[in-house]
Amino acid sequence: MAEPTQPATVLSVTDLTPHVRRLVVKPQTTKISFQPGQWVSLKLPVGPKPPLNRAYSMADPASPNGELTLVFDRVPGGLGSSYLFQLKSGDELLLSGPYGHFVLPQTLDRELILIARYTGLVPMRCILKQVFFSNIQTPILLIAVAPNVDEALFHQEWLTLAMQHASFRYLSLIAQNGEVEAVEKTLPMLTSLLKEQPKVMPLLCGTKAFVRPLRAYLMEQGYDRKEVKVETYD
Template identity: 30%
Template sequence: MLEPWRTGIVIKLEDVTPSTRRFWIQIPELEKFDFKPGQFVTLDLPIHEKKNKRWRSYSIASAPDGTNVFELIIVLLEEGTGTTYLFKEIKEGSEILLRGPQGVFTLPETINEDLFLICTGTGIAPFRSMAHYIHKHNIPHKNLYLIFGCRKECDALYRDELEELEKQMPSFHYLPTFSREEPEANKRTGYVHNVYEEILSTGNIEAKFFLCGWKNMIDEAKQRITGLGYDRKDIHLELYG
């Protein structure tokens, strides 16, 4: 059953790159906003007369914490009507009409295999939520590989926080890789595909794959993962854009 539309209030904004912003939204009518890590909300923005042309969906970047506040991380798209509105018109204190949580891009009930969380750009949002949730609730798990494709080091969203989480969770591996940086010691360069293929080349790893980001990356990853002998049903995806 779909949740009703509710009014959210933007209580905090923070720019993390020139084109990426964090939005903290509170839903005053709820005591707590319940969602599963990996789910999304849909915003109804006053940018068009037709409803379906006003709706924009974003994965929730925070883990459920028992409050009525959640976080989104949004990148400003060139000629993107929705993101232009969010960046230019939304201030702290602004109201936003929203519906959620929605979506089935969520963790398995029991985690019996290694999880490969593969993303580009703001596709990191659902995986940040999942990693913190697993840690906070001591959920039994195998290896978690968060493989994050960025252009430059400055694009590695939540980097300090995820490096800290890696220290606290021995089985959590934060693996950013940079497509437009020069190779250096202790820095991965290139695309996400090289990273998971290298890990899987050790052979016979039971794994599930979660893909979130731009279509090109997801299409190529699906092809490569099935090419390695994994089943399509082991691949879950959330498409951006």
């Protein structure tokens, strides 16, 4: 059954980097209960045939008062993200959800390797918050790729987490020339990691140009397609 669409109020607008913004929104009718890694569908009043549906992952786990934290980058010429960038506190949005299967595996018996580029880090943040809140001790490595130093999303948070939790490692990469370079820089790390420990639980998120070559590489290394969890944004 389709999830009902409901209005939500924008409670706050915060710039996280020069091109990434956070909106905290509150659904007005029904509280949305979701698992970290899931997303909501926004129905935006723009484009040739409105509504324009755009998906956004939650950046924070479910809160008792039902607020949702959405984080997105401004895509040059992007209709959906440009609309979101002009919203102010008090404005309304239409949304439905939650949706998606990009959630923590039920059995956490191997190291989790989270690999994401740019706003692909949004569901990873939500998942990591759940892991640390639940005191799960599974070792985790996060490889985060940013298009430049200023756009290294959540960098300070990851550093703090790495200092607080011995089970968490964070590797930060900068790839200024898009997804191809991002893949080229990520692959050697992944290769040496797989040498250290043959079987891990990989979760990948970002645009297809980033995620697909990494999944293909993991499958060449003997991973079953289902063992590699992916969320693609485009």
